[in-house]
Amino acid sequence: MFRSGLRLTRGRGGQNAFSITRIVHLFQNQLILVLCLAEIAFGQIRYSVPEEMKRGSFVGNIAQDLGIDPKRMKSGSARIVSSDSSEYIELHLDKGILVVRERIDREQLCGQTTPCSLSFEVIMSNPMQLHSVVVEILDVNDNAPLFTENEIKLEISESALPGTLFLQESATDPDVGINALQSYSLNPTTHFNIKIQTSPDGSKYVEMFLRAPLDREKEDSLVLTLTAVDGGEPQRSGTVRISILVLDANDNVPVFTQSVYKADVMENAPKGTLVTAVSAADADDGLYGHVTYHFARISSEIVELFALDETNGEITVRGVIDYEKNKHYELSIQAKDQGGHMDSTKLIIDVTDVNDNTPVIALTSFSSPISEDSVSGTTVAIINVKDPDSGINGQIDCSINKHVPFTIKSTLKNYYTLLTEGPLDRERNGEYNITFTAVDKGTPPLSSNKTVTLKISDVNDNAPVFERSFYTARVMENNVPGLSVFSVQARDSDCNQNARISYLVVDSEVGGIPVSSYFSVNSENGVIHALRSFDYEKIKAFQFRVKAQDGGSPPLSSNVTVKIFIQDQNDNAPQILYPVQTTVSAEIVPPSAEVGYLVTKVVAVDVDAGQNAWLSYKLLKATDRALFEVGPQNGEIRTLRQVTDKDAVKQRLTVVVEDNGQPSLSATVNVNVALADSFPEMLSEFSDFTHDKNYNDNLTFYLVMALAVVSFLFISSLVVIISVKIYRWRQSRIFYQSNLPIIPYYPPRYADAGGTGTLQHVYNYEVCRTTDSRKSDCTFMRPCSQSVLMLDPSSTETMQHVQKEEHLLGDSDSSAEVRL
Numbered sequence: 079m080f081r082s083g084l085r086l087t088r089g090r091g092g093q094n095a096f097s098i099t100r101i102v103h104l105f106q107n108q109l110i111l112v113l114c115l116a117e118i119a120f121g122q123i124r125y126s127v128p129e130e131m132k133r134g135s136f137v138g139n140i141a142q143d144l145g146i147d148p149k150r151m152k153s154g155s156a157r158i159v160s161s162d163s164s165e166y167i168e169l170h171l172d173k174g175i176l177v178v179r180e181r182i183d184r185e186q187l188c189g190q191t192t193p194c195s196l197s198f199e200v201i202m203s204n205p206m207q208l209h210s211v212v213v214e215i216l217d218v219n220d221n222a223p224l225f226t227e228n229e230i231k232l233e234i235s236e237s238a239l240p241g242t243l244f245l246q247e248s249a250t251d252p253d254v255g256i257n258a259l260q261s262y263s264l265n266p267t268t269h270f271n272i273k274i275q276t277s278p279d280g281s282k283y284v285e286m287f288l289r290a291p292l293d294r295e296k297e298d299s300l301v302l303t304l305t306a307v308d309g310g311e312p313q314r315s316g317t318v319r320i321s322i323l324v325l326d327a328n329d330n331v332p333v334f335t336q337s338v339y340k341a342d343v344m345e346n347a348p349k350g351t352l353v354t355a356v357s358a359a360d361a362d363d364g365l366y367g368h369v370t371y372h373f374a375r376i377s378s379e380i381v382e383l384f385a386l387d388e389t390n391g392e393i394t395v396r397g398v399i400d401y402e403k404n405k406h407y408e409l410s411i412q413a414k415d416q417g418g419h420m421d422s423t424k425l426i427i428d429v430t431d432v433n434d435n436t437p438v439i440a441l442t443s444f445s446s447p448i449s450e451d452s453v454s455g456t457t458v459a460i461i462n463v464k465d466p467d468s469g470i471n472g473q474i475d476c477s478i479n480k481h482v483p484f485t486i487k488s489t490l491k492n493y494y495t496l497l498t499e500g501p502l503d504r505e506r507n508g509e510y511n512i513t514f515t516a517v518d519k520g521t522p523p524l525s526s527n528k529t530v531t532l533k534i535s536d537v538n539d540n541a542p543v544f545e546r547s548f549y550t551a552r553v554m555e556n557n558v559p560g561l562s563v564f565s566v567q568a569r570d571s572d573c574n575q576n577a578r579i580s581y582l583v584v585d586s587e588v589g590g591i592p593v594s595s596y597f598s599v600n601s602e603n604g605v606i607h608a609l610r611s612f613d614y615e616k617i618k619a620f621q622f623r624v625k626a627q628d629g630g631s632p633p634l635s636s637n638v639t640v641k642i643f644i645q646d647q648n649d650n651a652p653q654i655l656y657p658v659q660t661t662v663s664a665e666i667v668p669p670s671a672e673v674g675y676l677v678t679k680v681v682a683v684d685v686d687a688g689q690n691a692w693l694s695y696k697l698l699k700a701t702d703r704a705l706f707e708v709g710p711q712n713g714e715i716r717t718l719r720q721v722t723d724k725d726a727v728k729q730r731l732t733v734v735v736e737d738n739g740q741p742s743l744s745a746t747v748n749v750n751v752a753l754a755d756s757f758p759e760m761l762s763e764f765s766d767f768t769h770d771k772n773y774n775d776n777l778t779f780y781l782v783m784a785l786a787v788v789s790f791l792f793i794s795s796l797v798v799i800i801s802v803k804i805y806r807w808r809q810s811r812i813f814y815q816s817n818l819p820i821i822p823y824y825p826p827r828y829a830d831a832g833g834t835g836t837l838q839h840v841y842n843y844e845v846c847r848t849t850d851s852r853k854s855d856c857t858f859m860r861p862c863s864q865s866v867l868m869l870d871p872s873s874t875e876t877m878q879h880v881q882k883e884e885h886l887l888g889d890s891d892s893s894a895e896v897r898l
Contacts, residue, residue, distance in 0.1 A: 122210040125176070129184040129218050134177050137167060137213060140200060141174025144209060148174035151202060160198030167196060167213060176211075184215045185252035189379070189403075192217075192254045199441070205574050206446040206533070219257035219310025223249035225318040226373075226381065230304075232320065233418040236294040237327030241287055244270070246410065246422055248283035248375035249306035249316050257310040265303050270322075272304070279408065283375040286320075294324040328417025332358040332369045339411075339425040341393070345401040345432050349394075353384065356391040358413030358421055365416035374410040374422060384427075386411065393425065401431045402466040433471035433520025438464045439528040442493070447533035447573065450504035458484065458532060459496040463516045471520035479513045486514075504534040538576035538630025542568040544638040549624075551606075551640070555614040555647045563597070565605040566638060568626035578629040579604075584637060586622050593622040597642070606640070614646040615685050648690040648739025654747045656681040664750040667729075669721045677706065680713035680747055682735040692738035698746060699732035706751070708733055715749060727753045 125138040141148045152171040166187075168179035188194030194215040201208050225247065234244055251259040262284040264272045271289045276282055284304065300322040307315040334356060341354035360367045371391040373381065383397040384407075393409070409425040443460040465472040476494050478486050483500040496512065510532045517525040544566060551564040570577040580601040586593045597620070599606050606624070620642045627635035657663060657678065665678045684691040695713040700706055702725060707718050715731065729751040736744040 122212060124212045124214065126214045126216055127178070127182075128216045129182050130220055131178045131182065133180060137176035137178060139173075139175050140169070140209075140211065146174065146202075148172065154202035154204050154207070156200055156202045158198050159201050160196075162196075167198065169200065176213075182215055184217050184254075185221065187215060189252070190254060194254075206444060208441055208444050210442070217254050217257050219253055219308065219312075219314060221252045221257075222314035223251045223259045223306035223308055223316035224378075225249045225304075225306065225316055226376070226378070227318060229319040229321060231323070233323045233325050233416070234288070234292060235325045235328040235417050235419070236292045237329065238288050238292060238418075240289060240291060243285055243287050244418065244420070245286035245320070246283060246374045246412065247286070247304060247318065248281065249318075250377045251306075251308050253308065253310065257308055259306055260309040261307055263305045263307070265305070269300060270302060277375065277408070281375075281377075283410075292324050298324050300324070323418075325417055328362060328366045328415065328419055330360055330362040330366065330415075331419035332360045332413040332415050332421045334358045334411075334413060334421055334423040337423060339423060340428070341425065342428050342430055343395065343399060344430045345399050346434060347395045347399055349396060351395040353393045353395060353427060354425065355393065356411050356413075356423060356425065358391070358423075360413075360415045360419075362415060362417070368416050369413050372412045372414065374412045376409060380407060380409060383407070384409065393427075399429055401429045401468070402435065405429050405468075431468045431471055433467055433518065433522070433524060435466045435471075436524040436526045437474050437516035437518055438466075439476075439514050439516050439526055440464070441528065441530065444530060444532075446531070447509075447535035448498070448502070450502045450534050450536060452498055452502060454498055454500055456498045457495055458498060459512075459530065460489075461494050461496070461514055461528075463492050463494065465516075465518050467518065467520060471518060473519045474516050475519070476514060476516045478515070479511075482510050482512060484510070484512060502534055504536050507534065509533045533573075535573050536576070538572055538628065538632075538634060540571045540576075540628075541634035541636050542570045542579050542626035542628050543636060544568045544626060547638065549638060549640045550643070552643045552645050553608060553612060554645045555612050556649055557608055557611055559609055559611055561608045563606045563608055563642060565603060566599070566624050566626075566640065567604055568636070568638075570628050572628065572630065576628055576630040579626050580629070582625050582627070584623040584625050588620055588622070589617070593620065596620060597622065599624055606642075612644045614644045614687065615650065617644060619643050646687040646690055648686055648737060648741070648743060650685045650690075651743035652682045652684045652693055652735040652737055652745045654680065654682050654735065654745055657747060657749060659747060664752045665715075667717065667721065667751055667753050668755050669723075669753060670755075671717055671721055673717055673719055675717040677715040677717065677751055678749060680708070680715065680733050680735065680749065682713065682745065682747075684737050686737065686739065690737055690739040694736050694738070696734050696736070697731060698734040699730075701726055701729045701731070705729065706731055715751075721753055725753055729753065 123138070123140065123143055127135070127137050141151055148171070151169075151174050156169060156171060158167060158169050166178065166180055166182050168177050169175075170177060184194050187196075194217075196213045196215065197210070198213075199208055199210050230245065230247065232244060238244070249259055249262075251257070259282055261282070262272055262274055264270060264284075264286065267289065269288065269290050269292060270286055273285045273287065274282055275285055284306075286302075286304070300320075302320040302322065303317055304320055305315050305317045307313055335358070336356075339354060339356055343351065343353050356371060358369050358371070360369050370388045371386055372388065373386055381396075383395070383399060385394050385396040386392070387394075391411070391413075406429060407427045409427065410422055411425055412420050412422045414420040440462045441459060442462050445458055448456065448458060461476070463474050463476055465474055474492070476486060476488070478484060478496070483498060483502060485497050485499040487495050487497060489495050494514075511529055512532055513527055513529045515525060515527050517523050545568070546566075549564070549566055553561070553563055566581065568579050568581075570579055581599045581604045582601060583594050583597060583599050588596060596608070596610055596612075597606055598609055604624075604626075620640075622640055623637045624640055625635050625637050627633050657680070667675065667677055680695060682693055682695075684693060693713075694710050695708045696710065697703065697706065697708045705718060705721070705725060706715055706729070708715055708731075713733070713735070715733070731749040731751060732746055733749060734744050734746045736742045
């Protein structure tokens with residue numbers, strides 16, 4: 079609460095020093111304060127904070143205690159309205175809290191008045207709201223008891239009798255309550271002792287009396303220490319040194335002419351004004367009969383206000399006297415002779431009030447705006463009028479300006495109610511400036527004015543209007559559920575509840591599923607949130623309506639269409655359509671193949687869109703990298719040079735297919751190539767690819783095997799053709815009911831699904847297999863009819879079953895079309 083190491087010292091002369099660090103210890107071990115004690119009663123919020131808090135310290139969360147959103151306070155331009163509290167308390171609109179603006183010294187602010195509090199109002203507009211706040215300043219034991227003098231010198235005759243009173247002294251402590259002065263102690267007490275007395279105003283003072291006779295011949299001077307302590311934690315104290323000079327006998331004491339003096343003084347009396355004079359007589363002669371006058375047991379405040387002439391006993395005005403701070407003063411005056419004897423008397427000074435304060439108008443309650451259909455006699459505002467003056471000077475008359483349809487009536491003492499008088503017409507006048515005038519009955523009369531603006535509200539005759547007639551937004555697929563997509567905003571020219579707009583999604587369906595399961599809208603601010611993670615490959619766009627409804631009765635509403643596009647993300651790797659990896663096959667390259675001979679073509683698709691579906695092909699590994707190359711755009715595998723006898727008959731190529739997304743995704747495929755002239759040689763090399771072994775069966779075995787295969791294929795072909803027909807018929811029926819993404823597949827022509835031209839060429843091959851495989855060749859065929867292929871994005875075996883079926887349709891005695 080305080081800066082570490084900072085120490086402050088107060089007091090005069092030898093007064094004990096105290097430090098702020100002790101105050102910190104006080105807060106840690108003794109006080110458990112509730113810094114934000116909010117009470118909302120009769121429209122008033124009350125907080126309590128200790129004094130001496132540093133700037134920026136938390137006072138209270140007024141937004142929370144009022145149940146108001148901090149954004150509401152900021153939009154309403156909430157501010158503190160006070161003539162004297164704004165320099166101590168500050169409102170932070172962004173958080174809706176009250177903090178200390180400047181260090182608060184309770185003693186400087188309120189003196190001995192308790193409780194000490196700051197009162198102010200917090201006002202907001204749109205709509206207008208007013209809240210009264212009281213911040214009570216709690217006392218902290220930051221002041222030690224203080225004597226008016228550092229040293230008291232007494233001259234006491236040795237003939238003084240035990241029990242004789244020699245000193246009346248008091249210390250002042252600006253703190254209040256338990257932190258104020260509590261007791262006194264004297265040391266040593268061999269000859270003197272003290273009695274603690276209480277004044278009518280509750281303050282404590284000490285009387286020092288003789289306990290045992292003095293003997294000047296044994297001890298001609300004494301030094302005593304009088305200590306005043308308070309009740310705070312840690313306890314603070316102040317001391318005064320009492321030096322006593324023992325004199326010879328003086329058998330007469332001064333005697334005042336009156337035991338109590340009374341006087342009157344006008345507030346704001348000029349300095350030097352004579353209040354009264356006191357007088358005391360001493361029957362002794364010489365120095366023992368010379369009397370001087372002194373103040374006793376008075377606070378520093380009285381010392382600042384009044385002056386006492388030690389010689390003639392005249393009391394005059396020294397400072398500014400304010401009736402509103404203190405209406406009367408009680409002074410203790412001592413008369414001392416030169417022998418140390420004294421007498422005391424009381425002076426009671428009554429302060430006469432002067433009409434020097436203008437009336438204060440406080441707006442207690444204010445309803446703005448009010449509906450134009452309000453009946454006559456409707457309460458609009460309640461004001462409180464105060465005048466610190468007393469008597470006739472504090473009596474007030476209140477009125478309002480003329481030519482407005484309002485009247486003012488007094489309900490309780492110092493309270494006035496503003497009422498409507500007659501019908502209100504918002505179309506003729508949307509607001510009124512009402513001026514309250516308060517005049518007291520003093521001489522001369524003083525007055526004050528306060529003007530408020532009262533707005534007249536309309537009935538709910540306007541529906542909300544959206545800022546746009548159509549809203550569009552884009553959301554990246556694979557979004558986090560709960561993502562804020564964008565917001566819709568509507569305006570209502572009405573005000574208050576009639577203009578309080580709530581948003582909701584109009585019930586509709588997307589693909590048979592309610593749109594409310596995909597999106598939600600914040601009813602207060604119109605922010606639309608995505609409730610699911612979207613997949614571009616399944617759903618590419620949503621269109622629904624949002625309703626804006628005001629809070630009027632009956633409510634009015636309007637709708638707006640919202641369209642949200644799902645943006646593609648590179649979340650799907652390329653899929654290899656050909657060659658199919660689940661079947662073992664090999665491409666035949668005759669030794670006589672020319673440079674640039676087309677071996678085969680790697681066909682791949684990517685279900686993503688745009689550049690995420692742009693595919694490129696690269697040769698990752700090869701048995702002989704100098705023999706083959708792969709087209710980076712079309713995936714065509716061609717020869718780079720003439721085939722030689724030194725080349726391995728079995729060649730294995732690994733091709734990687736990458737998309738153009740960020741980061742890019744890829745897939746790899748292995749392509750087996752046999753360098754052979756005849757079909758038996760191809761079968762032999764194909765067997766080598768499959769089992770990686772060398773079999774030395776004779777030609778007869780292969781012929782018998784080929785015959786069995788041809789027979790089997792012929793029978794299987796009939797079954798497969800029928801199955802394919804049935805399968806395609808079932809697929810056409812499922813096609814219109816499926817939510818799976820559709821990728822056009824055009825055998826024999828392959829094209830990029832995104833229209834980027836990844837597959838740009840058409841290749842049709844006729845493989846003619848005969849018993850003399852060396853006569854087999856490839857001829858180009860015309861394109862076949864277009865067909866549509868459905869892909870499941872979760873499957874990596876797309877087109878596998880189709881390729882198997884086409885492979886099984888081949889016949890060793892007849893030509894078969896292999897479409898790539």
